[in-house]
Amino acid sequence: MKSLQERGYDWEELKRSKAWEDRDRYLDVFVDSDSRMYRDITQSQKILINFEGALILSFVSFSYSESEVDDEDDAVVASEEEESVVEDIVYISPTPSGNVYFAEHFDDVSQFNKKWILSEAKKDDIDDDIAKYDGKWEVEAPMKNGLNGDLGLVLKSKAKHAAISARLDRPFKFNVKPLVVQYEVNLQEGQECGGAYIKLLSQGKQTADLRQFHDKTPYTIMFGPDKCGNDHKLHFIFRHKNPLNGTITEKHCKKPKDRLEEPFKDKLPHLYRLVISSDNTFTVSLDHKVVNEGSLLEDFTPPVNPPAEIDDPEDKKPADWDEREKIPDPEAQKPEDWDEDAPVTIPDPDATIPENWLEDEPEMISDPNAEKPDDWDSDMDGDWEAPLIPNPRCEGADGCGPWKPPHINNPEHKGKWRAPLIDNPNYKGKWKPRRIANPDFFEDKEPYKMTDIAAVGLELWSMSNMILFDNIIITDDPSVADAWAAETFDLKRKKLDKDGESLFSRLVNYTNEQPWLWAVYVIVIGLPIVLILAFCFHCIEKEEQRRAAEAKKTDAVTPDDEVLQEEVAKPTKSKSQLEVQEVVEEGAGDVNEEEADNEEANKDEVASADAGDAPSSPKKRTSRKE
Template structure:
């Protein structure tokens, strides 16, 4: 079935074989031909390679040809109101809104919620005999499919096909085929109208949903079956039917089991005992507020200004949940709960036993079917001489294209290769991912593998270089750690490295004690003896902590002389 993005090709084949060949129905299928592998997708209006086997081939690219061959219905639908009975839906020849090929056009249903019908004659009637029938067309729901159909009718040859302006739902058809949807009900209609060879009546045969009939859409198997066996009602009626005059006897007993007539209800069986009783052992839970009602009048409610006591009665505020019950176990009058009654047995019924008079399920006797016939060749349907779309849909902008009816499957396949396959190929190309495009380009130009390998090698080399090269911080560290003692000038001058940090925020009261004085004094004496430290100014203890300042009152600065080797 068609989807909003992809155009759908509907394809059905009928074949038949007669005596001295194959005595059954061969095949009926809907299928899509595989997409071509070439990338070039030029388009020109298709032409069947063997027109002698074609009954209609319409690509809708030629507006003048369309106006000449196709007739819009001017009929009215029967049995409905006059204002909606007319077939006034709009049809147009336009290019697809998207994904179309340059120069390709289609027949578009422009109206929704209107009855729409249009038809065209075949070049000659198709007679169902020994030649197969191949019907193929495309449908694209450009705005999605809400509720409605997109099926094609093959109109039965007769007087009504001579005036296609009167085409409507009552116009006889031989085959109806195509998608239909409303809500969650999806269908692929395949209906053929069968003529009863015995009395000449016509009956629609609908394809059943579960069978072995081959119906393939977009290369997916949807159904499979045969004209003889897998339609409902069946083509051939049953040889026997129930006798309508046969009636079931009055004494016919169909009961397999019956109540035991000898069973007696026990004396202690109390049918009046209730199923549940009050739990006598239940106790009101602690915290149950029996004096608090579950609901109280809303204290914030105000009587409306337009309240009329005479008309509306005495005003009462609305009730709200009692806030006092929010955290309580319960409120209001407490009642014990109900429990199952151990003495409850319910209504007594006698046990069932085998029915000694059982005769089985009654069925009327079978008699030969007075309407029985056997049609071995249901393929021999009524000849067709026109095709048409007779639709009502809640979806507009439904596009139909490339209708072909032929007796040769290869003609239909070639027609699809020039139309449908190219559209699918374009959609596929436009939806390709970057990886798919690179893969396709590489398949076309294998020399690109060398370029890919070169890029990969350069990438790997770059990664290795970034991971293994010396870091700038390590190189700088090695430079700083090089020995410089041989280059230093031996001098007593204070260098930048010799000057120790100045101590700040020293609590003089803590270091003014005798032990600290001796400690610092001994350390200074040791330094003086070694001739390595000089004190420029004597430290004066103070009861208040002092901070280093520029100028007077600075902390003592120690100068370290380089040691002599």
């Protein structure tokens, strides 16, 4: 091991450092309380440990002083930020700015009652007692973790049809600007089965009276979460109008790649956003993170544009069309020695009856101790027979009764013969109907231009209640939606993070602001762990060497010897041999006592001297019997 001078360190400077004064406290981390184990550490190792402690303490002191001097302004700013976080988060009902078609924060109950309309319609084709939209809606604060003064629209009932809607300030027309739809949902009781989506109702005669809003009211877009069982969905459906015949078809967006289970069970507010651009692209975001995106032309089922060609529905496969690639060889013949009737298994011809098999003894015998019941009626019950019991004579035998050899696989068994397959000379391939031009073909290159939107509605059926909707906004500018979220949803998440922040998370956040602290943690925590492990392995190795040395210079029984004595049979000894053994063990004990009194520096010399005296000890000492 290199000395400190060889490593380039000043010994006198090290001894004058403050860390050197605290070396005993630092060594307590690494050195066991057993003084014998501490003596096993060499002097150079003690110096190394003391120096490492000095290095760590000096680095921490330097880092702290440097940060305190150089980052004084940053510390002032950080303290001001910390004071602001401690204060309660203030919520003020947001006022939308920019080009907004609809905005609702539900904080003003009187305005809500003027704007929103409950449905009075009934669903078709179902019983009257469940056809009504009689679900209960209330404007109230969240059940927990709400901001002071923040209210939302809550679906209070479950297993009931509920519908409510409000008209936009002005219809949204799909011209050039994007459509941005954003709203919050909090499944305060989780979700078993049901939806929390919104419908953007199409402009037209059927949406003129929102009191008749029901499940078949035309909509342009349906967007939002939905769940039943293990099927978690984030819907984006738009209704496309066929330019040829005017028929309407629902187009369903592809599923997101990531699973979206957490919003259905964490009982926290979540922010949903849909953006549809004039270039026929879309993005779906959850809590400001894009979870789905794509093209209106390519990522919907069924596709917007039908295929240019289709299979001819009038075309039929010819009767002589052979689709078989392989056929049995017509010229193949079954071999003469092929026995299709040979059994799968046969009795083993080499098996012999065991010697202890009692063929004349039955396996079961009548119970000799059984007696016919007194109420036994032979006319009604038949002749009485004693119950059977296992034959006691068969208990020690290999078996009783007739012996049969075991079965083995029959080497002659081949099964049913089949002719080998060959290529079909008449194979024509898989038949397909011919393709013809699609009479219903059209090409809509701008599916973005959907039906104008006149209103927003919630038409739901859910097996969970207390579903809270909040902060709905429809605009054509994503920055307007960002500002709206910053004044609403972002404050809620900030409050949740503040309420759930632990000491550890605060430490991590502060460390992220001061990245140099990670290096301090690695050195202060990681380096001592490495040194402790190295020291422990060193002590274990020293202990094994010490035990091995003691085993060589003493005849006393060690734990390994005890195990060997249990496994190996002990030889018989005469009385005189036992007396000699007793004298030898007493001599060995004296040797051990003498070794314990000697200094550790002379262990090898004393060990060699004692090892030479041990065989002569029976001559110097006599047994108690003698």
